[in-house]
Amino acid sequence: MDIQQLICAVQAAVGVEVDGKPGPQTWVAIAKRLVPDQSISLADDSTPDLDPRSQKNIDTLLPQVRPYAIALIQKAKLNGINIKIISGLRTYEEQDALFAKGRPDNGPPVTNAKSGQSNHNFGIAFDIGIFEGGKYLGSSPKYKAVGVLATDLGLEWGGNWKSIKDEPHFQLRPSWAREMTERDMLAALRKRKSDQQEFFV
Template identity: 30%
Template sequence: MEHIDKIKALQAKAGIEADGIVSSKTWLNIHYLLFGSLPYDINIDSIIKSIQKKIKVRIDGYPWHKTWDILYDLLIVKAEKSDVNKSIDLHNEEMLDNLPEEVVPFAKELITLAADHGITIRITNNTKNKFVPKDSNFTGNEGNYSIYNFGLAFDVKILEKSVADEPESDSPHYEKIAKLGESIGLTWTGNKKAYTTATDFVLRPAWAVRMKEVDMVKELCRRKKENINLLAIL
């Protein structure tokens, strides 16, 4: 595969235009895919070096072929193999089918990370999610919406081995699940002092980290109206 095709594949995964042109937008989105967060230093040379350090190649700020090869292998090839090799039970498969496409990779990764730590979780309906009607014009009524109107949240419950097929609402493992979720860019909305009760994760877009809630919702409305990926860094 040509390197430009690998670049296009990475851009497509990030939800931005797959044109093969490596712009600052491309690097910001690759950083987000790799780290689950935006970089503190938005200097492109610094971003490239932090990515190279993460993937353990020569740290020189120049995206030579080895950099693209490893990024493609890590974010595309291995991710696809992980989806095939990691068993996701029927319940979670059905729940994933009903989540927005932007949220699915995060939910899958959380299921996988939990399994790697010997914890089985179930994705459940988030009762706060009230999807915006497809025919909404999103004009002048943004104040009526919240992040939950865009499906950027899901509940999790832990399936204890001692109780066959019955998720537990209270478990000491929720603290671990909360930290695993936050390590991949999700926000745990539960009680961080107790960490024992089932609750939901919210996927706040990286581009909205420094935004007020009302401004974030306006941008989500715009993206929904124009059919733009909700998470892509534009």
């Protein structure tokens, strides 16, 4: 079952209109399905209790991606790892500003991706931070553990990339892009964006 089918199935089960576009009620229910552990404290009819930073970044993601981010936070918590979503959507302008950082010669560059070259530009990707005792851990073996949990959920993990590994990075690949290279998927996403087409249908 891909995410679009899952959304419709959950909407039918929750008893809201089946339109494939999840509202808060649906995506919380989806998060619960993705992590079917009863100890997860997601109330059926309310948004989950997230830290404000994660909430703010999750709100920037496409509705189809939000339940995965929520589910990952919950799943990590069940495994004793405290994560926050520290980055979500970046507009083309924000991406270009990030690309300009460190170029030409004021410090190391932050990213190799210009606008339209990052999955963050399409609301399908997010970055996490691991926090211990309120302190941010930029690197930790626990990123690998979260990577495994995320892969279980159906997310792609930047730590599995061949060239430049990006352990805090996660993304949800639309089902039509399953066989595509990253480059081809990005090209298709740029086209869909300029055509104002949905990304997940």
